[in-house]
Amino acid sequence: MEHRQINENYRAIAEKLIAQEPALAYIKDSRVKITYLESDSTKKDGRERLVLGECEKVAAKNRWAIPSDFTITLFRNNLVGLSEEQIKTVMFHELLHVGIEPGADGEETYSVRKHDLEDFKEIIDRYGTDWAGAARKAE
């Protein structure tokens, strides 16, 4: 059975990226709350590629248990063999899924932002389409 738990190291990686990356400034300027999780699952996608990470919006009915707007989960077994830079890129990718629409009344609406292509333009521009290798992908 899959087990997920809060991972403070992933939070640290994310907070550094949010502070430093211009492409993530919209998160810094927002009140959005994100919980960072690690999973022990060796999840694969429909094409048998190892899933590195995923970003999910927390459903309103689950907010009592997870007091956040999003969870970002990295699949620690699927990260084995990746460099620190690649793991940072996984986190960067997942953070780009955090969609924030500011409203006129100061409220913010959240949704999972979709990829431009198979990945985000920000990631492809910097790292190319094959940054994680052919057998791996970030969801």
Ligand SMILES: [Zn+2]
């Ligand atoms: Zn993705």
